[in-house]
Amino acid sequence: MPPHSGPSIIISEPIPDFPQLFTWDEIAVRTGRGHGTSGKDRWLVIDRKVYDISKFCLVHPGGKRVISHYAGQDATDAFVAFHNDKALVKKYLKPLLIGELAPDQPTSEPGKNKLLVEDFRELRATVERMGLLQPKHFFFFLIFLHILVLDAASWLTVWYFGSSLVPFLVGLALFTTAQIQVSWFQHDLGHFSVFRETKWNRLLHIFLMGVVKGAPASWWNHLHNQHHAKPNCFCKDPDLNMHPFFFSLGKTLSVELGKKKKKFMPYNHQHKYFSFLAPLVLIPFFQLTVIHFTSKRKKWLELFLIVTFNIRICLMYTPLMGFQSTMVYYWLARYLESHWFVWVSQMNHIPMNIAYDKNDDWVSTQLQATCNVDQSWFNDWFTGHLNFQIEHHLFPTMPRHNYWKVAPLVESLCAKHGIEYKSKCLLTAFVDILRSLKDYGELWLEAYLHG
Structure with missing residues (x-):
């Protein structure tokens, strides 16, 4: 399958006259967690180009772990989401380039939702054309002043x-x-x-x-x-680090803890404490x-x-x-302050899907882990605009004053692909944290007693 015909999303790196060609199977095993010499390699793909980040991850400005989480995977949309200044990072990419995907390899990994990925990249191009990634300095001046x-x-x-x-x-x-x-x-x-x-x-x-x-x-x-x-990916999202010492989060992991007879806390009462x-x-x-x-x-x-x-x-x-x-x-x-932070930061995540990394595409990964809280001037201020968690996760470098502008476009994208775009009132979002914790705790108890 040829490269996608949509808009160019990054600055292309020069490829040698006779580039080395790779398959997704070869790339998938370069996660840094395998056995043997090749098992310690970390490779990733950006716009069909293959990069060896085995050593670079140690000096990556964003941290070793964040880039290593995409080892063995397609990091194209994650790369674009995190880096506004593509020219700045070009100098880092060039010496890491080792080849490209073979012509018979799909642009996205097998099993990915190709149409969703392409439509999101079109949306990203629209966002850039609309200037929604450009900040309004006066807005942030008022935030700082207050x-x-x-x-x-x-x-x-x-x-x-x-x-x-x-x-x-x-x-x-x-x-x-x-x-x-x-x-x-x-x-x-x-x-x-x-x-x-x-x-x-x-x-x-x-x-x-x-x-x-x-x-x-x-x-x-x-x-x-x-x-x-x-x-919301265990072993990769540090926001889940309190699990399982204090809380049992997610349906899959709650059952897993129960079957292993692990009981650091009475998880069936976690919604109470x-x-x-x-x-x-x-x-x-x-x-x-x-x-x-x-x-x-x-x-x-x-x-x-x-x-x-x-x-x-x-x-x-x-x-x-x-x-x-x-x-x-x-x-x-x-x-x-900790109370305020915990309720706001968790209202968009704990009630959502929590599991191990399934190497889904960027859009699916973010949508499965996030939901919104309805817009109002109070909700915007009270949450620092994190009531627009879906838009924030899809476009993490977007200034928060533009979330409401892109929200209808994201909702349309979800409707087109049959994906639920969840938005709820603030009180419901808080209650859903406790409701989810109660459900997870009951799943743990059932597996603990009868698993």
């Missing part, structure tokens, strides 16, 4: 009214809101959707995460890029992981900025309410 206002208001409330119960709680609410809105804004920067140039996104991301949030940007990128590459345990566990997990990550990888600048953040908080609040009350103020805010 974060600064919230942060300042939290301090001014305590400074002016004192640290009695009411101003303490009002200041706490303002500080918590500022911190979660920083989380949504740094998420934009991490996806390179605030500025057109990658370097400005990187620089502001490092500064904002360190000084305003107290976390390393590189740590967030390391984890979150993997999530986007293979959402999720609301308390999940936000609580994230706090020490994040704090310890941040220190370990920056120290192990020698991210000294980011570690310095984290220390600066903690000094800033102490200098701002300790003179007003004392060290002990400042610690209560800070850690209570972190717990409330």
Whole structure:
């Protein structure tokens, strides 16, 4: 089958006069997880070109794991989704090129939905022509300004009214809101959707995460890029790392745990303890992981900025309410923020398909793992526009203010191919988390008792 006749989606690399030709069977075994010499190879395909990433994955700017998750697979649409500046990455691709797919090999791997892939690539070309990947700087300036206002208001409330119960709680609410809105804004920067140039996104991301949030940007990128590459895929999506120590997620894995008689927690009650345990566990997990990550990888600048953040908080609040009350103020805010983050981040994923990587095409992989929450000005603000999770996962570098524009096009694509485009109200999305956890827990218990 000849290459697809749709629009060119990346900058083509030069092929030698007599390129080495490969079949999908040869590529599929180069995952880095096999036996023998070839079993340690990592190859992937981008626009019918075959690249050897065995060594490059160790220095990949996006991290070793995110690119390795596509070893042995077609990474064309993932590559396009993650990289806006194709000219920038061309220099990395050229020395990795080892050949191309043989003429008799299909453009997509056998078993893929060829028509869906082609239609999505047409949609991607339409998105680019419409300018939907171009950010509006004034929009993000207002986002940043309102974060600064919230942060300042939290301090001014305590400074002016004192640290009695009411101003303490009002200041706490303002500080918590500022911190979660920083989380949504740094998420934009991490996806390179605030500025057109990658370097400005990187620089502001490092500064904002360190000084305003107290976390390393590189740590967030390391984890979150993997999530986007293979959402809801066990062993590849780090957002599932709490499984199976605290929760049993997904139908397949719940049955598997039950049959293996694994019981780290009473999973049949996980829908009852999720609301308390999940936000609580994230706090020490994040704090310890941040220190370990920056120290192990020698991210000294980011570690310095984290220390600066903690000094800033102490200098701002300790003179007003004392060290002990400042610690209560800070850690209570972190717990409330963790609640906010957990419910918003999981409402689009836990109720969806959770399983091992099946090497589906990019569109199917994202749609199986995501759903939307209905649009409203409150939902957009409250979730940082992550209520448009489907569009965000299909186009991760798209500025969030354009999600609503592409949503009808994505919905039409789904309707054409008979794929359910799920969107629900915010409260239903929260309830569905608990409902799904209850179902998974019951499947685990049944397999545990009778499997």
